[in-house]
Amino acid sequence: MDALTSPVTISRHGAVAVVRIDHPPVNALSKGVRQGLLDAVRALDADAAVSALVLSGGPGRFVAGADLREMALPPDAPFLPEVVGALEACTKPVVAALDGAALGGGCEIALACDVRLGSPTALVGLTETRLGLIPGAGGTQRLARLVGVAQAIALVCEGRVLKAGEALSLGLLDAVAEGDLLAEAIARAPSEAKRRLSALPAPAGDPAAAEAAAAKALKGAKGVPAIAEAIRVIKASRDGDFASGLAAERAAFLALRESPEAKALRHLFLAEREAVKVPGLEGAKARPLASLAVIGAGTMGAGIAVALLDAGYPVTLVERDATAAQAGVERIDAVYARQVKSNRIDEARKAERLARLTPSSDYAALADADLIVEAAFEDQAVKTDIFGRLDRIAKQGAVLATNTSYLDLDAIAAATARPQDVVGLHFFAPANIMKLLEVVKATHTAPDVLATALALAKKMGKQPVVAGNCDGFIGNRIYAVYRRHAEYLVEDGAAPEAVDAALEAFGFAMGIFAVSDMSGLDIAYAMRMRRAATRDPNERYVAIADALVEAGRLGRKTGAGWYAYDAAGNRMPDAFVTRAIEQARAAKGIVPRAFTPADIQLRLLAVMANEGAKALAEGIALRASDIDLAFVHGYGFPRLKGGPMFAADTLGLPAILAEVQAAHATGGAGSEPAPLLLERAAAGGTFSDWRKAGAPMGGIQ
Known part of the structure; x- marks a missing residue:
């Protein structure tokens, strides 16, 4: 790479060479950074005038991790294990000066250095499991040799970010510099010796402690496949063969990178950063808030x-x-x-x-x-x-x-x-x-x-x-459609507990009827009464929930709603609800039919995505990923599915459209396929790429 354009530069301080990464805002490990580091380390290792290296991310920074946007692109060398390997193989001592975040791949780079010197604001951690991954450049193997298997399992599986003091106490930092970090690193570097973590013996420690850490991690895994894989490869470090451990780790990383769970979590990670980018706010300054x-x-x-x-x-x-x-x-x-x-x-x-x-x-x-x-x-x-x-x-x-x-x-x-x-x-x-x-x-x-x-x-x-x-904004607007179609399913033959069980199997912490009971049925009832005068007569209306409220069944707070509750708060199906459902079916002449869990899941996902497409086209939502964030963070949509719009994209919009058309036949007015869904399905596109196709953002601007 051209030295004039590389995000990695070299400066000389006597016999010490400072390798500086300057890739704002957080020095993510883009291809340019990886190539620049690899070139710099190899050149300096061969330079007889250099006795030691200092690796710096500049003031307030180190390396905050991978460039996640590149993970959606075809793999492009050099890969991080090659960079990490070059750092560790360097014949001259390498001091990492951590002034800020050294997370994920940044932490793996630091672990490949011989000495890790941090400022009081340094942050250290292998956070890959938060994104459905495990470290892929030796992080599990080096960390286990440094802190032991049990501690490594806890740190990796929790994705913990350690402040400087805790990192120092665990040995991830060798020292904390209270003064000028870079100056101290330059001063120390010539006297340091090579200390390769890969050369340490296989970690020993208490096997019972390791099993306890693994059991705790698996209990909190919430379906994330990366947790079990992290435990497996960390335990493999006890075999003593560092090269085999590296190979096992890399194979697991590459497999997980292509998993649907990792793709969903990467989508949400990027969506969270995109959500604050609002058209028209360029240059707008927040008003001061003191009281x-x-x-x-x-x-x-x-x-x-x-x-x-x-x-x-x-x-x-x-x-x-x-x-x-x-x-x-x-x-x-x-x-x-x-x-x-x-x-x-x-x-x-x-x-x-x-x-x-x-x-x-x-x-x-x-x-x-x-x-x-x-x-x-x-x-x-x-x-x-x-x-x-x-x-x-x-x-x-x-x-x-x-x-x-x-x-x-x-x-x-x-x-x-x-x-x-x-x-x-x-x-x-x-x-x-x-x-x-x-x-x-x-x-x-x-x-x-x-x-x-x-x-x-x-x-x-x-x-x-x-x-x-608009009425309900993003979240409650879509949630109202979701709830309405869940009630259609009940009136057409699915028991409330069957709908909830299907949703919980999909990944929701609670099904929609259990959530309604927790929130209080009177809240949605008041909204329906407010809208009654303007409701389209061609929209199907289910009155079962109204009958429950009018019978005094407001949910958990009254001890009964869609479910009955015992003194301990445990829910159970209730004969009163069964009778109310049967009466509603009889009044409309509905012959109940069976629904599989997959039927229920597809129907409710489809109607959520369809209403989301309407909100998106109207400019009520700026981007599909904002809708995903709203449902993951506000309505319990499973993170591992990435949100309703991402899940619909993953399933394929033609399949979603077919299900929405079936839902429209069931629900009538208000359930029509969104024009945007029709357009995207016909074009073979997705909701996520809609803005890239040049569509306007509508009403928020």
């Missing part, structure tokens, strides 16, 4: 307040009266008490967070807030009234956010004289735990308000997905 407020101290409002407190903000919690405000404080206190009991935080941290919480029953307390989140009852009149009051009280420049799940954001914004300051922040319950944050853009939402919402999501550790304004 935040939440209106509504119920379960959702309290959870939102906890999420904001956890992010370090002072929070004012406003309710209708002092009693309700105090009840909100008690809910928040109970959340932190549970965290203390489970050792996630200590009493001091709980006290510090509660000290930043100010309850109030006076809207005047909102006057100085930089951002206010309304989390009141899901009713248009209630929310527009609150925003009218906020317009009179909130300071100019304050961001006014609503946690609405379904309602018209433009109508809420119209209650103010500053619709540009209004944005939707749709949290998912429990708000302090669930990772998804649907950021909803109204017609007039200003770019810097949207940028502020995205910055807040990052501060809270949430995964933001930007949505346009």
Whole structure:
């Protein structure tokens, strides 16, 4: 590679050569980086004027891992094992200067060096199992020789990222430099000796500890094939033959790289980074946030307040009266008490967070807030009234956010004289735990308000997905169709427990009817009643859930819903539900038929993807991968399937279209095949490549 264009450069400091990787933003191991490293190491090893090498990623960096986009391309040499092998085979000592992330392949490169010197901000870890892979350039074999088999299994299977202090204590770092990292590495390099981890004896250790670590990893594997493979190849390191261990590791890596699970996880990894790239935000600067407020101290409002407190903000919690405000404080206190009991935080941290919480029953307390989140009852009149009051009280420049799940954001914004300051922040319950944050853009939402919402999501550790304004936005819009077709399946012959079992076999943690019981059947009931006057008479309507609600069966909170629940909360089929289903079938003259688990899975995947295609074409979603993120992080869609749009692409859109056409025949109006699905299926394309085909992004812009 041309030295002028290579991301790897060499500088001389006496007899020490510094090999620097400069491939922003994180020095991913692209072909150019791999080639540059290989060329540099070989050239310097042959240079008699060089006595030692220092490998650096520059200030604040090392190598954060593979370039995942290249994994979708044909393999292109040099491969990482060749680079790692050259580093370890170098006859001169090589010091790795880790000032930032050394993860995945970056950690494997560091392990191939003779000395690993880190800054206090260094991060070290073999994180490949998070992407359905295992290390493929000797990481399992070298790590096991360094820390033992049991510890290696735990670190690799958990994909743990170690801070500098812990990495030092385990031996992954040889030292932590408090001063100038590069200067210290250059000073130390000439006196260092070769210390090849491959030359260490096979790891010994306690076999029982290794088996315990393996059992724990397999228990938490959640269907990820890479976990079992990682355990197998790490255990192989005990055989003592390093070359055989390397070969076993590489073969497993290459097989896993092409697995559907790894492809799905890579898709989600890239989707998470793409989701924050929103047209129109180029140059938009987030507004400063020093003081935040939440209106509504119920379960959702309290959870939102906890999420904001956890992010370090002072929070004012406003309710209708002092009693309700105090009840909100008690809910928040109970959340932190549970965290203390489970050792996630200590009493001091709980006290510090509660000290930043100010309850109030006076809207005047909102006057100085930089951002206010309304989390009141899901009713248009209630929310527009609150925003009218906020317009009179909130300071100019304050961001006014609503946690609405379904309602018209433009109508809420119209209650103010500053619709540009209004944005939707749709949290998912429990708000302090669930990772998804649907950021909803109204017609007039200003770019810097949207940028502020995205910055807040990052501060809270949430995964933001930007949505346009429609009934239900992205998530609940598609979920409503998913639930409706699940009810069609029940009315047509499938038992609720059979539908749930099929979904759980597909990978959902819970089936849709169990989830409905957990959420409360009255929530969806209220939405259906609100929509009743405008519902298309040609849309099939299933009234079974209405009958359950009207009988007082609201789900877990009343001890009965789609299921009955015992005192311990265990669910079981219920004769009342069976009778309600039979009565609904009899009223429509439906003769029940049998559905296999595969029938159920395909039908529900197809209708989700079809409604997603409609949202995508309308510009409610920017990209198919945003829909996938919403369902993986907010609705329990299995990560190993990559989300509904990715799963549909994987299955093939012609098959999805055929199933949607069958669903349309069953469901009537509202279940028509999406024009985008028809176009993509005919073209042999996918939802994921739709933007690349030049289609517009629609309403969000």
